[in-house]
Amino acid sequence: MRLGVLDVGSNTVHLLAVDAHPGARPLPAHSHKAELRLAELLDEGGAIGEEGIERLVHTVADALQAAEDKGCEEVLSFATSAVREATNADLVLSRVKAETGVELTVLTGAEEARLTFLAARRWFGWSAGKLLVLDIGGGSLEIAFGIDEEPDAAVSLPLGASRLTVGLLPGDPPDPRDVKSLRRHVRAEIARVVGEFSRLGPPDHIVATSKTFKQLARIAGAARSGEGLYVQRVLSRSSLVGWVPKLAAMTVEQRAGLPGVSPGRARQLLAGALVAEGAMDLFDAEELEICPWALREGVILRRLDHLPTA
Numbered sequence: 304m305r306l307g308v309l310d311v312g313s314n315t316v317h318l319l320a321v322d323a324h325p326g327a328r329p330l331p332a333h334s335h336k337a338e339l340r341l342a343e344l345l346d347e348g349g350a351i352g353e354e355g356i357e358r359l360v361h362t363v364a365d366a367l368q369a370a371e372d373k374g375c376e377e378v379l380s381f382a383t384s385a386v387r388e389a390t391n392a393d394l395v396l397s398r399v400k401a402e403t404g405v406e407l408t409v410l411t412g413a414e415e416a417r418l419t420f421l422a423a424r425r426w427f428g429w430s431a432g433k434l435l436v437l438d439i440g441g442g443s444l445e446i447a448f449g450i451d452e453e454p455d456a457a458v459s460l461p462l463g464a465s466r467l468t469v470g471l472l473p474g475d476p477p478d479p480r481d482v483k484s485l486r487r488h489v490r491a492e493i494a495r496v497v498g499e500f501s502r503l504g505p506p507d508h509i510v511a512t513s514k515t516f517k518q519l520a521r522i523a524g525a526a527r528s529g530e531g532l533y534v535q536r537v538l539s540r541s542s543l544v545g546w547v548p549k550l551a552a553m554t555v556e557q558r559a560g561l562p563g564v565s566p567g568r569a570r571q572l573l574a575g576a577l578v579a580e581g582a583m584d585l586f587d588a589e590e591l592e593i594c595p596w597a598l599r600e601g602v603i604l605r606r607l608d609h610l611p612t613a
Contacts, residue, residue, distance in 0.1 A: 304324065304377070305320060305321070305322055305323070305332060305373065305374050305375050305376055306320070306321055306323045306329075306375060306376065306377055306379065306603055306606065306607075307319065307320045307370040307373070307377070307378040307379070308321075308378070308379045308380075308381075308599045308602050308603050309363070309366050309367070309370070309379065309380040309381070309405070310381060310383070310598065310599050311339075311341070311359070311363070311380070311381065311382040311385075311386060312382075312383050312384075312385065312441055312442075313341055313342035313383060313384055313385040313440060313441025313442035313443075313463055314338065314339070314340055314341075314342065314440075314441035314465055314514075314567075314568070315336050315338050315339060315441075316336070316337050316339050316359070316362045316363065316366055317335070317336045317337075317366075317599070318333075318335040318336070318369055318370055318378075319331065319333075319334055319599050319603075320332045320333040320334070320369075320370060320373045320374075320375050321603055324607070325607050325608075325610045329603050329604070329607070332373065333369070333373045335366055335369040337362045337365065337366070339358060339359060339362055341355060341359065341386065341389075341441075342384075342385045342441050342442050342463065342465040342469065343465060343469050345385070345389060348390055349388065349389060349390040350389055350390045350391040351385075351386075351389045351391060351395050356394075356395055356398050359395065360398060360399055360402045360403060363399055363403045363405050363407075364402070364403045367403060367404075367405060377606075378405070379603070379606055380407050380408065381407060381409070381410050381602060382396075382408070382409050382410070383409075383440060383442060383443070383598075384415075384440065384441070384442030384459075384463060384466075385442050386407065386409055387409050387410070387411070387412075387442075388442070396409070411459070412443055412445065412458070412460075413457050413458065413459060415438070415440075415443070415445050415598055416436075416445035416446060416447040416454065416457035416459055417447060417453065417454055417457050417601075418602055418605060419436060419438045419447065419512055419597050420434065420436045420447035420449065420452075420453075420454045420457065420601070421452055421453075421601045421604055421605065422512070422596035422597055422598070422600040422601035422604060423436045423594045423596065424449075424451075425452075425596070425600075425604055426595065426596045426600075427508065427510065427594070431507060431508040432450065432506075432507030432508060433448065433450045433503075433504065433505075433507045433508070434447075434448065434450075434506060434508055434509075434510060435447075435448045435506035435508070435509045435510070435586060435588070436448070436454075436510055436511070436512065436594070437509070437510070437511045437579075437582050437586075437591065438511065438512045438513045438516075438597060438598070439462070439464055439511075439513050439515040439516060439575050439578050439579060440463050440464075440513060440515075441463045441466065441571070442461070442465065442466045443459045443460060443461055443462065443463045443466070444460045444461075444462040444463065444493075444578055444582070445457070445458070445459050445460075446458050446459075446460070446496065446582070448503055448506060449503075456499050456500050456503060458496050458499065460492050460493065461492070462489055462492055462493070462578050464515050464571040464574045464575035465571050465574075467485060467489070467571075467574040467577075467578070468570055468571040468573075468574045471574075472485055472573065472574050475554050475555050475570075476551065476552055476553060476554050477551065477573065479551070482551045482573070482577070485574065485577055486577050486581070489577050489578050489581045490581045490584075490585065493578075493581050493582055494585055497585050497586065508592065509586070509588045509590070509591040509592070510591055510592045510593070510594045511538065511579070511591045511592070511593055511594065512593070512594045512597035512598075513597060514568060515568075515571075515572070515575035515576075515578075515579065516538065516575075516579060516591075516593055517563070517593055518564050518565075518568060518572060518575075519538055519546070519572075519575065519576055519579055520536050520537065520538040520593050521536075521562055521563030521564075522546060522561045522562055522564065523542035523546060524542070525537065525538065525593065527562065527563060528563070532595045535592065536592065537590050537591065537592050537593065538591055538593065539589065539590045540580070540583045540584065540588060540589050540590065543576065543579060543580050543583065544580060546576060547576050547580055550572060550573045550576050551573055553573075555569045556569075558570075558572050558573070
């Protein structure tokens with residue numbers, strides 16, 4: 304069957320259509336993406352304004368039409384931190400449902416972490432042993448650890464690349480004092496949860512998902528996306544440490560000229576790099592491997608687990 308998963312994130316609204324069957328690896332069939340930047344459309348009171356709601360409604364309607372055009376039998380629709388934390392989330396959700404018919408499921412941060420962990424576990428398999436999974440989104444950082452398909456620990460921190468850029472990293476290029484302040488903030492937040500994971504013992508494999516990690520790995524020399532999903536891509540802490548001051552000194556336009564960095568993500572790449580560097584340092588990760596699967600694939604895999612096999 305062809306399934307669609309509609310992800311209303313802090314940066315983008317992304318429809319992924321896959322050909323999926325229980326017991327088989329989902330095969331991507333179509334991708335429809337629109338940059339909405341909901342995290343940047345919040346007003347001073349934390350609400351998504353009328354313009355933002357209208358843009359979201361139109362974007363969801365477009366994605367739904369794309370799903371129909373591509374023959375999706377079912378569309379799994381969910382929203383993450385930008386909608387979850389909006390002070391008018393109920394209004395936003397009711398408007399989307401009333402005007403498009405789509406009922407968005409709002410995932411908690413812990414659910415995001417668990418579903419992303421499931422995707423990484425299925426990608427790397429049981430032989431990977433105990434996994435530590437890091438995922439930097441637009442609004443939050445998810446961390447999960449475990450040896451099974453359900454992690455033993457899973458947390459979500461308000462350290463998304465877009466959120467931090469908008470709130471704490473103005474300037475182009477940013478003021479070095481703001482960069483230093485953000486670095487302290489990020490590390491203090493991550494340090495608060497490190498002990499929860501340390502007590503479970505060291506991981507056998509550390510992996511990362513999300514566009515931020517993929518772009519950081521790419522500028523550090525990893526293979527480009529066109530070389531395929533199955534090419535191993537890694538990011539070393541030493542490479543990242545070398546890149547952070549370079550990114551801090553660059554303008555947004557200069558970052559957008561780096562390999563693999565899209566213009567829409569260039570502004571928030573520095574904040575993402577500071578989060579990645581802090582997480583790798585505090586979790587003592589010398590190197591991590593990029594996982595091609597993330598939250599959307601986790602949602603699809605969970606749905607397939609509940610389909611009848613006959």
